Amino acid sequence: MNLANVLEQAKVASDPQSLLQCFPYAQALGISASWDNEKLVAHLAFDQHIIGDLGAAALQGGAISTLLESTAVLSLLWSVEKIQMPQFMNHSVEYLASGRPKPTHAQAEIVRHGHQIANVRTIAWQGDRSAPIAAAHTHVLLVPESK
Amino acid sequence: MSSPAVPPPDQLLALDRLLRLSPHNSFLGIKLESAKDNRLSVSLPLRDELLASTSEGGVHSGVVSSLLDTSCSLAVMLKLGKLIRVATLDMRIDYLRSAPAEGTLFSRATCYRLGDQIAFVRGVAYTVKDGKEDKVAEAASSFLVIHQQRVSA
Numbered sequence: 001m002n003l004a005n006v007l008e009q010a011k012v013a014s015d016p017q018s019l020l021q022c023f024p025y026a027q028a029l030g031i032s033a034s035w036d037n038e039k040l041v042a043h044l045a046f047d048q049h050i051i052g053d054l055g056a057a058a059l060q061g062g063a064i065s066t067l068l069e070s071t072a073v074l075s076l077l078w079s080v081e082k083i084q085m086p087q088f089m090n091h092s093v094e095y096l097a098s099g100r101p102k103p104t105h106a107q108a109e110i111v112r113h114g115h116q117i118a119n120v121r122t123i124a125w126q127g128d129r130s131a132p133i134a135a136a137h138t139h140v141l142l143v144p145e146s147k
Numbered sequence: 148m149s150s151p152a153v154p155p156p157d158q159l160l161a162l163d164r165l166l167r168l169s170p171h172n173s174f175l176g177i178k179l180e181s182a183k184d185n186r187l188s189v190s191l192p193l194r195d196e197l198l199a200s201t202s203e204g205g206v207h208s209g210v211v212s213s214l215l216d217t218s219c220s221l222a223v224m225l226k227l228g229k230l231i232r233v234a235t236l237d238m239r240i241d242y243l244r245s246a247p248a249e250g251t252l253f254s255r256a257t258c259y260r261l262g263d264q265i266a267f268v269r270g271v272a273y274t275v276k277d278g279k280e281d282k283v284a285e286a287a288s289s290f291l292v293i294h295q296q297r298v299s300a
Binding site: 002003021022023024025026028029048049050051052053054055056058059060061062063065066067069070085087088089090091092093094095098 | 171207214215236
């Protein structure tokens with residue numbers, strides 16, 4: 001099944017989790033999605049394979065970045081009428097605190113959704129949402145280059 | 148103070164061991180390729196599990212992020228000349244083209260300024276075809292050097 005079909009069914013069922021079947025790496029890493037107060041929240045389950053530094057028991061920055069990027073894509077796909085697979089132009093992450101060995105959650109805010117470019121801010125947190133461990137802003141290209 | 152152009156073999160081995168000790172880097176399959184003249188490079192053989200989407204395109208941009216985070220943080224330790232814990236403060240990545248789906252993805256990084264507490268690092272992710280490099284992404288990042296924490300590898 002292609003992404004457009006999966007997305008359509010996921011929206012009918014209001015089930016963002018079912019979108020993940022289209023994203024092999026996000027699934028392999030342990031990312032899931034659900035609703036929290038009518039907002040899409042993505043989750044990264046704790047697993048040994050997301051630990052970057054064994055001695056410090058800290059999550060690898062790239063794993064947190066993957067959660068932030070996946071959250072941005074899921075939120076964009078959910079918000080668009082017509083299916084366009086978003087492509088990242090650039091992505092800037094600030095790591096605010098060390099990621100501990102526990103579940104991480106992320107939520108995206110689409111700051112501007114233009115015809116060609118979307119600007120998305122995403123934050124990730126662990127137990128306490130008011131104490132984020134990472135924040136990102138991302139430019140996403142919505143229209144594939146023609147020619 | 149100048150750092151030696153070629154790190155001693157035990158330092159190379161230590162960086163390699165450190166890389167292998169990281170569960171996330173092992174999960175991805177990142178390997179140390181070389182480390183000399185303040186330039187460090189790593190490689191990652193691509194596989195289907197790392198793909199962003201089932202319908203099109205290449206590996207997930209998060210894989211590229213992890214590869215760059217790894218090369219950049221190791222570049223700080225190469226410049227330091229010892230294994231001291233570093234933490235990524237920020238990283239900006241420009242995705243110059245869509246990532247490949249197969250083959251090997253490489254990353255090279257250089258720490259171009261090392262202060263007492265902060266290191267500034269640039270990294271690039273690329274593929275190689277017919278001996279020519281083709282850039283996939285570029286990163287600019289800064290790291291906190293945590294002097295009181297030595298890393299054992």
